[in-house]
Amino acid sequence: MKFLNTFFAAIILLSFAACTKTTDVKPVSINNSTVDDLSANPSGDVERKRLRGFRAKVNGSRWAANGLQADSTPIEGPAYYATFGSDTTSLLIFAKGSYEGYEDASFAQILLWVYNFNGPGSYTMGVDGATGIAVFTVAYTDGRFNQFYTGTDAPGIINITEYDRNNKMISGNFDFRAKSLDSAVIVRNGLFQSVPLQ
16 A cells, blocks of 8 residues: 555656645535445436547536647647556556636646556445545646545546557546545546557
8 A cells, every 4th residue: 555655646746746735626515425426427428428538527617638728738748548557457547638617727637546457347436445546636827736536535436448458548437526625526427538558
């Protein structure tokens, strides 16, 4: 576990070197919803089948991994990709893009981390026996950032629907709640389709 904590901390530090924390994101109250409540969304399932790329709704606002900052300048690196951790069993999926409704935000990033990945299936986040974690990060134009994590009172689910080992692609969907020290985000109808595995 100490290795995972160190590895996770290194990813966050590398992603946002020289940034400071803020809590300017619009708060959302969290009730005692279960993982099943988060994944039960029939209209979201229809939406997931039509869309391509990497996108979600965050607190009801559209978010897409378009690789752009709020001012339409490119963010360094690919808009989205997946990779295996140094232990070769952890799957990490990264996505970054502009965030509608948060004009003071430069961009937002989603990290989905599956421990002991073993192919298509459902992976829970933030509940007893969790098999993954999600992090939602908002980076502001002045260098500040705010991070939200899944946890025992902020659950979620990642469904890996396709894993193409030969063509190095992965697809799936996700829903989660994530908390910072004093606020929260609700991420629903998440979709990642044909994400390249590096």
